Amino acid sequence: xxxxxxxxxxxxxxxxxxxxxxxxxxxxxxxxxxxxxxxxxxxxxxxxxxxxxxxxxxxxxxxxxxxxxxxxxxxxxxxxxxxxxxxxxxxxxxxxxxxxxxxxxxxxxxxxxxxxxxxxxxxxxxxxxxxxxxxxxxxxxxxxxxxxxxxxxxxxxxxxxxxxxxxxxxxxxxxxxxxxxxxxxxxxxxxxxxxxxxxxxxxxxxxxxxxxxxxxxxxxxxxxxxxxxxxxxxxxxxxxxxxxxxxxxxxxxxxxxxxxxxxxxxxxxxxxxxxxxxxxxxxxxxxxxxxxxxxxxxxxxxxxxxxxxxxxxxxxxxxxxxxxxxxxxxxxxxxxxxxxxxxxxxxxxxxxxxxxxxxxxxxxxxxxxxxxxxxxxxxxxxxxxxxxxxxxxxxxxxxxxxxxxxxxxxxxxxxxxxxxxxxxxxxxxxxxxxxxxxxxxxxxxxxxxxxxxxxxxxxxxxxxxxxxxxxxxxxxxxxxxxxxxxxxxxxxxxxxxxxxxxxxxxxxxxxxxxxxxxxxxxxxxxxxxxxxxxxxxxxxxxxxxxxxxxxxxxxxxxxxxxxxxxxxxxxxxxxxxxxxxxxxxxxxxxxxxxxxxxxxxxxxxxxxxxxxxxxxxxxxxxxxxxxxxxxxxxxxxxxxxxxxxxxxxxxxxxxxxxxxxxxxxxxxxxxxxxxxxxxxxxxxxxxxxxxxxxxxxxxxxxxxxxxxxxxxxxxxxxxxxxxxxxxxxxxxxxxxxxxxxxxxxxxxxxxxxxxxxxxxxx
Amino acid sequence: xxxxxxxxxxxxxxxxxxxxxxxxxxxxxxxxxxxxxxxxxxxxxxxxxxxxxxxx
Numbered sequence: 001x002x003x004x005x006x007x008x009x010x011x012x013x014x015x016x017x018x019x020x021x022x023x024x025x026x027x028x029x030x031x032x033x034x035x036x037x038x039x040x041x042x043x044x045x046x047x048x049x050x051x052x053x054x055x056x057x058x059x060x061x062x063x064x065x066x067x068x069x070x071x072x073x074x075x076x077x078x079x080x081x082x083x084x085x086x087x088x089x090x091x092x093x094x095x096x097x098x099x100x101x102x103x104x105x106x107x108x109x110x111x112x113x114x115x116x117x118x119x120x121x122x123x124x125x126x127x128x129x130x131x132x133x134x135x136x137x138x139x140x141x142x143x144x145x146x147x148x149x150x151x152x153x154x155x156x157x158x159x160x161x162x163x164x165x166x167x168x169x170x171x172x173x174x175x176x177x178x179x180x181x182x183x184x185x186x187x188x189x190x191x192x193x194x195x196x197x198x199x200x201x202x203x204x205x206x207x208x209x210x211x212x213x214x215x216x217x218x219x220x221x222x223x224x225x226x227x228x229x230x231x232x233x234x235x236x237x238x239x240x241x242x243x244x245x246x247x248x249x250x251x252x253x254x255x256x257x258x259x260x261x262x263x264x265x266x267x268x269x270x271x272x273x274x275x276x277x278x279x280x281x282x283x284x285x286x287x288x289x290x291x292x293x294x295x296x297x298x299x300x301x302x303x304x305x306x307x308x309x310x311x312x313x314x315x316x317x318x319x320x321x322x323x324x325x326x327x328x329x330x331x332x333x334x335x336x337x338x339x340x341x342x343x344x345x346x347x348x349x350x351x352x353x354x355x356x357x358x359x360x361x362x363x364x365x366x367x368x369x370x371x372x373x374x375x376x377x378x379x380x381x382x383x384x385x386x387x388x389x390x391x392x393x394x395x396x397x398x399x400x401x402x403x404x405x406x407x408x409x410x411x412x413x414x415x416x417x418x419x420x421x422x423x424x425x426x427x428x429x430x431x432x433x434x435x436x437x438x439x440x441x442x443x444x445x446x447x448x449x450x451x452x453x454x455x456x457x458x459x460x461x462x463x464x465x466x467x468x469x470x471x472x473x474x475x476x477x478x479x480x481x482x483x484x485x486x487x488x489x490x491x492x493x494x495x496x497x498x499x500x501x502x503x504x505x506x507x508x509x510x511x512x513x514x515x516x517x518x519x520x521x522x523x524x525x526x527x528x529x530x531x532x533x534x535x536x537x538x539x540x541x542x543x544x545x546x547x548x549x550x551x552x553x554x555x556x557x558x559x560x561x562x563x564x565x566x567x568x569x570x571x572x573x574x575x576x577x578x579x580x581x582x583x584x585x586x587x588x589x590x591x592x593x594x595x596x597x598x599x600x601x602x603x604x605x606x607x608x609x610x611x612x613x614x615x616x617x618x619x620x621x622x623x624x625x626x627x628x629x630x631x632x633x634x635x636x637x638x639x640x641x642x643x644x645x646x647x648x649x650x651x652x653x654x655x656x657x658x659x660x661x662x663x664x665x666x667x668x669x670x671x672x673x674x675x676x677x678x679x680x681x682x683x684x685x686x687x688x689x690x691x692x693x694x695x696x697x698x699x700x701x702x703x704x705x706x707x708x709x710x711x712x713x714x715x716x717x718x719x720x721x722x723x724x725x726x727x728x729x730x731x732x733x734x735x736x737x738x739x740x741x742x743x744x745x746x747x748x749x750x751x752x753x754x755x756x757x758x759x760x761x762x
Numbered sequence: 763x764x765x766x767x768x769x770x771x772x773x774x775x776x777x778x779x780x781x782x783x784x785x786x787x788x789x790x791x792x793x794x795x796x797x798x799x800x801x802x803x804x805x806x807x808x809x810x811x812x813x814x815x816x817x818x
Contacts, residue, residue, distance in 0.1 A: 045798075045801030045804070048798060048801060048802060048805060049805045066795075066798060067794060067795040067798060068795055068797045068798030068801060069794070069795045069796055069797040069798055070794075070795070112794075116788060116789075119788060119793075120785060120788065123781060123784050123785060123788075124781065127777050127778070127780070127781040130777060131773065131774060131777050134773060135770075147766070150766075154770065154774075158774075
């Protein structure tokens, strides 16, 4: 194996945290201090004792605890003079890059609190349901008189506090829905649970024979389980996303008037500050270059794939990557004037237009809830007339109808399938932010791709490798191996893949904006732009080029192209064959987009599009009735991502892109787009099946209830069976996609997993 | 039927102990790191702690 280029220097430089840790240290009530760090590279369980052991042997540190699931470590100490930088250094020495994060800011804490609350409610209602069921079984098997009353009273003592405690999530949601004039599933749920408990209490007072305490609590238990599954799925994706976000938390080196430097968080930067940007770093703010020359990558902002030269006076924006030389930048924009602020404003307005989507369960609830209430009212009226004014009998039957029709299985139907689906997707490197995204994804009929960084990997590849001799390639690689410029790294990668060892080139110098020079076997060699090498310009193809000069003569010309994701063509072809309209919307130059579109067989494409135009185009498609899936990664895509019916972004996208997208996929393959759509369609199919099962059960059970035969025993059996059937049906999704992890493997090995595509079709 | 006076409180108490244990473990953070807990059982506790710069 030839080690040629430094491995991902840009990434390393960007993720190495060198700033002041003080803002991240939390002082607890008892005076001890705590630092939370994320360790993205934590994957081997053997590292747990290694990290904890090394940290705990630091003098002054009280405890270190690794959270392997969240890839986090919490360090605590009591001594105020302890320097937390030692923690980051120790982790570095162990080979882990770490980043501080604020658990209360990342949204993880709020999620954890909510999930604990739900889990507690599940536990309490589970306990109550089990105990009440025990007593109810005794009643059903023939307990009579005072024994029955005693059992009912104990049941009431358990059930009423449980309903009051565990029912709160439903009551709140029902009140919210009703106060805005809508029906959701929680309205009939709350009504059934409360009425069942109150009616049973009344019966217990009057030494009645039937009480529905078990039904009311079991209902809560099943429904809370569904709610918890739903929450778990969203929390998992969110925690993964916030980890990605915290990775790019940026800081900047600022030069003071007296020449000293200090490191500031990006949010603390002010206009007129002087910012030093080293090669390989991302810019933390908008500004104007006042010293230095370098090449910068604007692709995340504009979609333009070719690095641009930035010299004195050039305007640069936050998020751009500085490749070759150090730059000094005066910060110009802060607040509402930045490019970023403009994008965020566009995004917010696009989001608003999207919030009209109504989820399947809610759509159903709009019909189901009124129907159930009318049915119960009808039952009440019918029995009143039939019995000639027996209020007691009529009320009991009406409440039994409410209990039987309570959408218990309906409440589980969607969360259960979606929780399984998100698990399947997660294993395939797709993180979906909520269940609504799955529902939207299954509806999509148009897919709009960004080019740079989405269809392509956003990094150039040597296009004419076959026409370059091995010796020339070796010299070029020898020159390029110390450079961070993307074209240099492409040269190295090409040499590496052909098994050509880089030649020994001495005195290598990098001249920003021009190229590299050095000495090879006593003669001068150069690798750089045509202009610098004195060759006449020939920009017919619009491709980036390097010329290799040997002894002042052009030895070879290297042409580069932005590499398409390996399986992009296969995925696009598959999408098109399934009847989807596929388009490219790119901010890159026309020649580059035309070529990519031709390679992928996409007829509709647009080049040189601004973020505003992207947004306008997606809106226009929506107005024409199309259901658009937007796939993009850059800042320039963010408004369009927010505007589409739904959206996906690769994990390499900008923070804003990842925030705007509903779904994020990992890895170098484009296959997750296809897999996500397949899983979404299967999920939707299973959800509808579950609805059909649940409603089918109601069709059978309702006549029994209306006619007054629904004893608490019948209600308990029917409710449990329908819930179990729905859950069992949901688990089938996991079976369909059992073999999917093969996708991830093929992806890692760099193979477009075409057999996978074929299997899918079968 | 007097046996009920013992059996019912006993059943309820056992259930309540289970619930209390679950709520305690939830509050105690036992469910915070399920993957880590699965691996920690294999960690050898007797191993001497490493020096700060210690590698393998």
